Amino acid sequence: xxxxxxxxxxxxxxxxxxxxxxxxxxxxxxxxxxxxxxxxxxxxxxxxxxxxxxxxxxxxxxxxxxxxxxxxxxxxxxxxxxxxxxxxxxxxxxxxxxxxxxxxxxxxxxxxxxxxxxxxxxxxxxxxxxxxxxxxxxxxxxxxxxxxxxxxxxxxxxxxxxxxxxxxxxxxxxxxxxxxxxxxxxxxxxxxxxxxxxxxxxxxxxxxxxxxxxxxxxxxxxxxxxxxxxxxxxxxxxxxxxxxxxxxxxxxxxxxxxxxxxxxxxxxxxxxxxxxxxxxxxxxxxxxxxxxxxxxxxxxxxxxxxxxxxxxxxxxxxxxxxxxxxxxxxxxxxxxxxxxxxxxxxxxxxxxxxxxxxxxxxxxxxxxxxxxxxxxxxxxxxxxxxxxxxxxxxxxxxxxxxxxxxxxxxxxxxxxxxxxxxxxxxxxxxxxxxxxxxxxxxxxxxxxxxxxxxxxxxxxxxxxxxxxxxxxxxxxxxxxxxxxxxxxxxxxxxxxxxxxxxxxxxxxxxxxxxxxxxxxxxxxxxxxxxxxxxxxxxxxxxxxxxxxxxxxxxxxxxxxxxxxxxxxxxxxxxxxxxxxxxxxxxxxxxxxxxxxxxxxxxxxxxxxxxxxxxxxxxxxxxxxxxxxxxxxxxxxxxxxxxxxxxxxxxxxxxxxxxxxxxxxxxxxxxxx
Amino acid sequence: xxxxxxxxxxxxxxxxxxxxxxxxxxxxxxxxxxxxxxxxxxxxxxxxxxxxxxxxxxxxxxxxxxxxxxxxxxxxxxxxxxxxxxxxxxxxxxxxxxxxxxxxxxxxxxxxxxxxxxxxxxxxxxxxxxxxxxxxxxxxxxxxxxxxxx
Numbered sequence: 001x002x003x004x005x006x007x008x009x010x011x012x013x014x015x016x017x018x019x020x021x022x023x024x025x026x027x028x029x030x031x032x033x034x035x036x037x038x039x040x041x042x043x044x045x046x047x048x049x050x051x052x053x054x055x056x057x058x059x060x061x062x063x064x065x066x067x068x069x070x071x072x073x074x075x076x077x078x079x080x081x082x083x084x085x086x087x088x089x090x091x092x093x094x095x096x097x098x099x100x101x102x103x104x105x106x107x108x109x110x111x112x113x114x115x116x117x118x119x120x121x122x123x124x125x126x127x128x129x130x131x132x133x134x135x136x137x138x139x140x141x142x143x144x145x146x147x148x149x150x151x152x153x154x155x156x157x158x159x160x161x162x163x164x165x166x167x168x169x170x171x172x173x174x175x176x177x178x179x180x181x182x183x184x185x186x187x188x189x190x191x192x193x194x195x196x197x198x199x200x201x202x203x204x205x206x207x208x209x210x211x212x213x214x215x216x217x218x219x220x221x222x223x224x225x226x227x228x229x230x231x232x233x234x235x236x237x238x239x240x241x242x243x244x245x246x247x248x249x250x251x252x253x254x255x256x257x258x259x260x261x262x263x264x265x266x267x268x269x270x271x272x273x274x275x276x277x278x279x280x281x282x283x284x285x286x287x288x289x290x291x292x293x294x295x296x297x298x299x300x301x302x303x304x305x306x307x308x309x310x311x312x313x314x315x316x317x318x319x320x321x322x323x324x325x326x327x328x329x330x331x332x333x334x335x336x337x338x339x340x341x342x343x344x345x346x347x348x349x350x351x352x353x354x355x356x357x358x359x360x361x362x363x364x365x366x367x368x369x370x371x372x373x374x375x376x377x378x379x380x381x382x383x384x385x386x387x388x389x390x391x392x393x394x395x396x397x398x399x400x401x402x403x404x405x406x407x408x409x410x411x412x413x414x415x416x417x418x419x420x421x422x423x424x425x426x427x428x429x430x431x432x433x434x435x436x437x438x439x440x441x442x443x444x445x446x447x448x449x450x451x452x453x454x455x456x457x458x459x460x461x462x463x464x465x466x467x468x469x470x471x472x473x474x475x476x477x478x479x480x481x482x483x484x485x486x487x488x489x490x491x492x493x494x495x496x497x498x499x500x501x502x503x504x505x506x507x508x509x510x511x512x513x514x515x516x517x518x519x520x521x522x523x524x525x526x527x528x529x530x531x532x533x534x535x536x537x538x539x540x541x542x543x544x545x546x547x548x549x550x551x552x553x554x555x556x557x558x559x560x561x562x563x564x565x566x567x568x569x570x571x572x573x574x575x576x577x578x579x580x581x582x583x584x585x586x587x588x589x590x591x592x593x594x595x596x597x598x599x600x601x602x603x604x605x606x607x608x609x610x611x612x613x614x615x616x617x618x619x620x621x622x623x624x625x626x627x628x629x630x631x632x633x634x635x636x637x638x639x640x641x642x643x644x645x646x647x648x649x650x651x652x653x654x655x656x657x658x659x660x661x662x663x664x665x666x667x668x669x670x671x672x
Numbered sequence: 673x674x675x676x677x678x679x680x681x682x683x684x685x686x687x688x689x690x691x692x693x694x695x696x697x698x699x700x701x702x703x704x705x706x707x708x709x710x711x712x713x714x715x716x717x718x719x720x721x722x723x724x725x726x727x728x729x730x731x732x733x734x735x736x737x738x739x740x741x742x743x744x745x746x747x748x749x750x751x752x753x754x755x756x757x758x759x760x761x762x763x764x765x766x767x768x769x770x771x772x773x774x775x776x777x778x779x780x781x782x783x784x785x786x787x788x789x790x791x792x793x794x795x796x797x798x799x800x801x802x803x804x805x806x807x808x809x810x811x812x813x814x815x816x817x818x819x820x821x822x
Binding site: 051 | 698701704710713716717720721724725751752755756758760
């Protein structure tokens with residue numbers, strides 16, 4: 001082919017990269033031979049794209065109807081590696097197809113359209129597309145689509161492996177021991193005990209599976225129905241992978257399979273019902289400082305700390321709440337993430353009533369805990385806000401261990417929130433929310449070091465760059481981007497495109513919640529971010545992103561984007577997974593969790609691990625490696641971010657978190 | 673060699689298509705896909721385009737006859753048309769499509785109709801030009817392979 005076209009469109013990519021195709025490995029020639037399913041009702045485009053893909057040495061199957069594509073996929077589960085689909089099709093909306101594929105087959109899907117409007121691209125992100133191409137598509141854009149496949153495989157595999165190893169090795173009962181960490185009694189206990197149990201159960205599984213190539217589970221319609229039945233039987237709140245697995249009683253199905261599918265499903269449900277659902281979850285957990293809710297998933301806390309992008313928080317909370325506790329009793333919808341951030345009470349939040357706005361959900365949520373990609377400016381803004389929040393949150397923090405846990409989160413969250421608020425200045429409702437978490441986070445870091453007038457910051461926060469719709473589709477612009485002020489971005493804080501992916505994904509939150517119970521991991525990262533933020537506005541972005549990602553858990557089916565290690569950072573809330581799709585972000589989040597778990601080997605790990613197990617255990621380790629300073633999503637892979645975050649946390653923790661027990665979050669190295 | 677003047681003619685024809693804004697770089701993308709196995713790929717795509725888009729043009733014509741105008745439907749149809757047109761690099765046609773959609777969004781019936789007429793003109797003009805171009809290219813093609821040293 002190369003000779004024919006006179007040029008080789010395919011770079012000699014590493015052939016052996018985690019190419020764990022469903023038994024179909026073209027390792028040596030990878031990415032040549034990548035099996036692409038092309039769906040577009042326009043015959044002209046179909047012909048052109050087919051030719052281009054063939055020029056890239058891919059194996060192309062084209063069809064002009066979505067239904068046909070779906071049945072092809074169902075008949076031949078492992079017959080394709082990636083799907084490219086148009087958005088506007090007569091028989092089925094491209095996004096719907098995307099959802100189906102995500103739920104049933106878990107394949108990376110790239111959306112395309114002549115429409116490059118932000119909303120559409122955002123939709124792609126929220127629905128889990130791993131990329132979004134604008135027509136007319138050029139061959140260069142197709143050359144690298146293999147990365148999505150690799151990323152996805154890698155993440156799956158990694159999660160798989162990690163969960164196995166982590167669970168086996170790292171599941172320490174520390175969680176329960178760490179009052180701070182698992183503050184939330186119920187959550188913590190629940191988590192830790194659950195986790196341990198899971199560990200035991202899963203260890204066996206893991207042992208076998210981790211050594212094997214992770215076979216891709218094909219979620220057939222029947223299987224999915226079994227799954228849904230099990231979930232309904234358990235109740236969405238209580239539907240945990242382990243139980244679902246038991247109920248389904250399908251031989252060969254692992255908990256991880258179920259967990260990741262659950263994430264996606266949650267995402268899907270969330271999408272159906274709107275974001276509002278999540279905030280409550282997150283909020284609840286978060287809000288109840290008193291509750292042990294902070295427990296494992298103290299997503300809220302995380303969110304509060306700004307580490308968790310509000311959205312992620314929501315998601316996490318939703319997930320976590322379902323599990324750990326509804327204690328918060330404040331079934332705040334996701335929207336209330338802000339509340340969460342406000343951590344204990346809206347008043348804390350900046351004292352603004354904004355927290356109440358949390359109910360606004362999404363918008364605020366985004367900002368809330370999820371320091372999604374906030375641009376430096378934004379971050380800066382947040383910082384300020386966070387700082388002010390920090391002050392406010394301080395009281396919250398003092399609540400016992402929980403507080404401590406939360407603090408980090410709060411701090412972090414506060415920061416993001418601050419930012420968010422800043423961004424939203426106009427959107428009062430939104431801004432405060434965002435700020436709250438941030439402020440909180442800020443608090444944790446330096447205890448209100450940043451409590452500078454948030455308001456002052458708002459202008460800055462407005463980070464125009466918020467590119468919710470980054471082409472990278474990583475726009476996690478959580479719907480939370482309420483920041484009305486922000487230029488149409490859904491995610492005000494999301495300054496970095498990468499992070500944007502975090503924001504919109506409410507789905508993340510859910511997934512996160514479910515998985516990350518309390519995303520303990522996030523919290524720590526959040527703190528780090530706070531610190532980072534304080535030090536560098538950029539960090540916010542990363543953190544946000546990280547947070548966002550984390551919460552979103554890869555379930556967002558952000559296919560492959562999690563890899564953007566940035567997502568890890570995102571977890572932190574700051575990672576503006578700019579480049580990464582939500583998946584990345586979610587993964588990051590998880591990874592963050594994971595990494596945190598790993599790195600910190602603390603309670604948080606436990607929590608996170610359990611959560612993350614399905615999710616992205618991605619590169620959390622990596623994060624630790626990278627210097628926090630680089631928290632630019634673009635530059636960091638999730639892992640890097642994570643490591644960076646973690647490092648920062650460590651660094652920061654000792655210095656600043658004296659008051660806040662980050663430990664609660666089990667931020668690995670944060671000496672408390 | 674006879675080819676040379678024809679080649680030159682073809683080249684200048686091609687150049688003017690670009691210079692006059694009938695085609696944009698997407699067309700070049702298509703040209704890059706030419707290979708020995710599909711030497712007439714671009715022509716095939718363009719042919720397919722005109723065949724398929726004729727249907728869209730027809731639907732648009734019909735939709736524009738209705739009263740009152742269904743702007744969202746018009747916009748939807750034009751969106752498809754625009755996608756196709758941009759895929760082959762039909763620059764002017766694409767521009768008219770975009771303008772048409774703007775009018776749809778603002779509910780400007782007069783603007784829509786006017787633009788559509790203009791669009792059809794550009795569409796037809798481009799078709800003629802490309803037909804001529806491909807004809808010439810085909811003449812050169814066989815000569816080329818015939819004369820190519822084996």
